[in-house]
Amino acid sequence: MASYFHIPSTDTSQAKGALGAVGPPASLEVLATVRRYERGQAIYGQDDSAEFWYRVVSGLLRRFSIRPSGRRQIVDFLQAGDFFGFAGGDELHGFCVEAVGIGTVVASYPRGRAEALADSDPRVGRFIRQMTLSAINRLQGQIRILGRTRAPEKVGSFLLDMTTRFAGVDGARLLLPMSRYDIADYLSLSVETVSRAMTDLQDRGAIMLAGTRQVTIVLHDVLDDDSGDEPLASRDTAARTLLLGGGPCTAARSSPSGRGV
Amino acid sequence: MASYFHIPSTDTSQAKGALGAVGPPASLEVLATVRRYERGQAIYGQDDSAEFWYRVVSGLLRRFSIRPSGRRQIVDFLQAGDFFGFAGGDELHGFCVEAVGIGTVVASYPRGRAEALADSDPRVGRFIRQMTLSAINRLQGQIRILGRTRAPEKVGSFLLDMTTRFAGVDGARLLLPMSRYDIADYLSLSVETVSRAMTDLQDRGAIMLAGTRQVTIVLHDVLDDDSGDEPLASRDTAARTLLLGGGPCTAARSSPSGRGV
DNA sequence: CGCGCCATTGACAGGTGTCAAGAAACGTGG
DNA sequence: CCACGTTTCTTGACACCTGTCAATGGCGCG
Numbered sequence: 120m121a122s123y124f125h126i127p128s129t130d131t132s133q134a135k136g137a138l139g140a141v142g143p144p145a146s147l148e149v150l151a152t153v154r155r156y157e158r159g160q161a162i163y164g165q166d167d168s169a170e171f172w173y174r175v176v177s178g179l180l181r182r183f184s185i186r187p188s189g190r191r192q193i194v195d196f197l198q199a200g201d202f203f204g205f206a207g208g209d210e211l212h213g214f215c216v217e218a219v220g221i222g223t224v225v226a227s228y229p230r231g232r233a234e235a236l237a238d239s240d241p242r243v244g245r246f247i248r249q250m251t252l253s254a255i256n257r258l259q260g261q262i263r264i265l266g267r268t269r270a271p272e273k274v275g276s277f278l279l280d281m282t283t284r285f286a287g288v289d290g291a292r293l294l295l296p297m298s299r300y301d302i303a304d305y306l307s308l309s310v311e312t313v314s315r316a317m318t319d320l321q322d323r324g325a326i327m328l329a330g331t332r333q334v335t336i337v338l339h340d341v342l343d344d345d346s347g348d349e350p351l352a353s354r355d356t357a358a359r360t361l362l363l364g365g366g367p368c369t370a371a372r373s374s375p376s377g378r379g380v
Numbered sequence: 381m382a383s384y385f386h387i388p389s390t391d392t393s394q395a396k397g398a399l400g401a402v403g404p405p406a407s408l409e410v411l412a413t414v415r416r417y418e419r420g421q422a423i424y425g426q427d428d429s430a431e432f433w434y435r436v437v438s439g440l441l442r443r444f445s446i447r448p449s450g451r452r453q454i455v456d457f458l459q460a461g462d463f464f465g466f467a468g469g470d471e472l473h474g475f476c477v478e479a480v481g482i483g484t485v486v487a488s489y490p491r492g493r494a495e496a497l498a499d500s501d502p503r504v505g506r507f508i509r510q511m512t513l514s515a516i517n518r519l520q521g522q523i524r525i526l527g528r529t530r531a532p533e534k535v536g537s538f539l540l541d542m543t544t545r546f547a548g549v550d551g552a553r554l555l556l557p558m559s560r561y562d563i564a565d566y567l568s569l570s571v572e573t574v575s576r577a578m579t580d581l582q583d584r585g586a587i588m589l590a591g592t593r594q595v596t597i598v599l600h601d602v603l604d605d606d607s608g609d610e611p612l613a614s615r616d617t618a619a620r621t622l623l624l625g626g627g628p629c630t631a632a633r634s635s636p637s638g639r640g641v
Numbered sequence: 642c643g644c645g646c647c648a649t650t651g652a653c654a655g656g657t658g659t660c661a662a663g664a665a666a667c668g669t670g671g
Numbered sequence: 672c673c674a675c676g677t678t679t680c681t682t683g684a685c686a687c688c689t690g691t692c693a694a695t696g697g698c699g700c701g
Contacts, residue, residue, distance in 0.1 A: 346449035
């Protein structure tokens with residue numbers, strides 16, 4: 120974290136998914152402006168115009184929106200290498216992006232020039248498509264998690280998902296970069312329920328907690344398990360799918376890898 | 381629905397969001413192969429290889445995955461003009477796609493040739509980026525909905541979201557193209573709870589039901605309301621955001637338009 | 642008419658949000 | 672170094688909501 124304003128190459132000290140490993144093309148990178156953000160500082164706001172694309176150089180960001188009720192819903196956690204800010208056509212973002220910790224560095228790209236570059240340089244276009252696809256994968260992963268019905272399952276699959284993105288040297292140990300409040304707003308749970316789910320998973324021997332942020336995964340299958348022991352939920356739906364659906368959609372999958380659209 | 385196998389242009393008889401209105405470039409369209417699917421028939425399965433991109437010509441599809449417990453989770457509803465099937469880099473989809481109703485027509489594009497075309501033809505590349513962005517918008521919309529805590533709110537925001545996508549001639553009337561079971565698996569609720577939420581919204585005067593599929597929106601703000609009357613949820617979180625967050629993220633938004641990344 | 646499928650409603654147990662209190666971790670200043 | 676305030680995290684009690692199980696009615700179709 121020494122040089123803040125130079126060498127905007129991605130910090131790959133953290134383990135990353137297979138996709139985001141490759142950096143942006145040099146022709147795109149010359150457009151970059153790099154800036155450092157403090158804890159809680161906003162990169163952009165909910166009603167700001169989408170004039171830039173962004174890339175996380177190092178640190179962690181949260182993308183969220185505030186509901187009329189005051190509830191904060193976190194839609195995405197962004198780490199080194201992740202792109203964000205490419206809006207859906209009209210001018211507004213619709214979301215806020217904030218730095219979670221201190222020393223978060225973000226590169227920004229002028230939207231118009233970046234899009235023009237994507238037209239002229241196939242590598243840039245392909246890269247942008249890759250970035251949007253990894254964004255889609257992250258969103259689908261969160262939908263998978265939000266789709267679980269009970270809190271320990273949500274927290275469990277969240278931890279597994281984080282392991283694939285924020286894992287330390289050995290795969291089982293995980294250093295959570297965000298607070299319980301962030302996790303709660305990401306999973307649409309109350310902080311108390313997140314806390315209870317953590318201790319529940321620990322009591323069941325699925326994880327081990329060292330302090331509040333360090334988690335060691337012990338039993339993967341318990342975290343991934345969405346069958347509340349015996350009762351396999353939604354028998355009706357499953358049965359209907361088996362009868363009507365046909366095809367290979369009936370087979371259950373074991374490993375959760377959010378791919379494809 | 382007369383000509384099944386020719387003129388694969390998008391059926392725009394249904395109202396669409398602003399983005400998907402423009403059709404695919406002609407250079408991409410020459411690669412298309414069009415096919416018709418019956419009710420419940422699979423376009424591809426969970427572990428099929430992602431050799432094609434697809435576009436919905438007419439009808440409705442559901443994209444989902446089956447959990448080990450047997451629960452079906454619907455990740456996306458796809459209608460005329462929507463693209464799908466561009467996987468996240470590796471070879472598998474990870475999801476199933478099925479036709480919801482009868483007479484669903486889908487165009488498929490060989491993946492390799494379509495990607496090559498995206499490199500050589502900027503219009504195709506831009507179009508693909510547009511399609512991925514609208515996919516992102518759909519996913520973010522679902523995350524917003526799944527983030528709500530109580531069933532009537534989920535169903536209410538779901539109905540509003542569907543109105544923007546499946547609205548009839550006048551904006552308030554909505555003809556649901558999917559069953560209660562589909563809605564339940566989309567919102568991660570039980571069918572009974574969806575049904576109860578519908579009647580609850582009707583009792584409160586927010587909607588009017590004519591039969592089971594036709595819904596008339598009466599009070600938008602009730603459907604969009606996520607504050608359970610008085611108690612504004614997560615005071616802690618909101619207060620913390622107000623104090624720490626800073627920036628324009630504190631302002632609440634009224635209209636739910638899922639834009640931006 | 643009988644038979645699936647879909648939709649609705651009721652009863653009940655279990656899980657989660659809320660409110661409240663207390664413990665632990667962290668930063669700051671003395 | 673310790674005291675102190677703030678923030679974060681955990682745990683408990685209780686009301687409410689949702690999933691489950693069960694029963695019923697509507698609807699299309701052979």
